[in-house]
Amino acid sequence: MSKVIKFKNAMFWTDDSDILYCEFSNSKPNSKLESKNVERYIDAIISLCNGKAMPFLIDLRGSRGTFSISAAKLLAQSKELSKVRISESFVINTIGIRLLIASYKRLYDPITPFSVFNNTEDAKEFCDQYKLDFHGSI
DSSP: OOEEEEOSSEEEEEOTTOOEEEEEEEOOTTOEEOHHHHHHHHHHHHHHHTTOOEEEEEEEEEEOOEEOHHHHHHHHHOHHHHHHEEEEEEEOOOHHHHHHHHHHHHHTOSSSOEEEESSHHHHHHHHHHHHHHHHSOO
């Protein structure tokens, strides 16, 4: 059974796979993710995870832009997220987003295991492996 929470430029959901899926869609290259939106996203994620730690599969193929420093710090340092986030797999299709992820992870969140992929299937395999390592079974 799937649970979905939608926003203007983001959608979060879980299903029987025990993976938290995040999909961002913003076509404006000059847009910036701000803390107020991150706070709403964190609330949605916490609600969907319902206390269960799971890997995050983050699809950024439909997204452009960047994030504010305060938004990056909030995402990286949220105690609530750290309780439910096992790993992060990012699905991308541009070098700009790859560089953005690399900078974010290096500066703000070097602890959470992550990898970057060009397709959802490989990203899901990464998530499944981290679930196995964390929970002991899929």
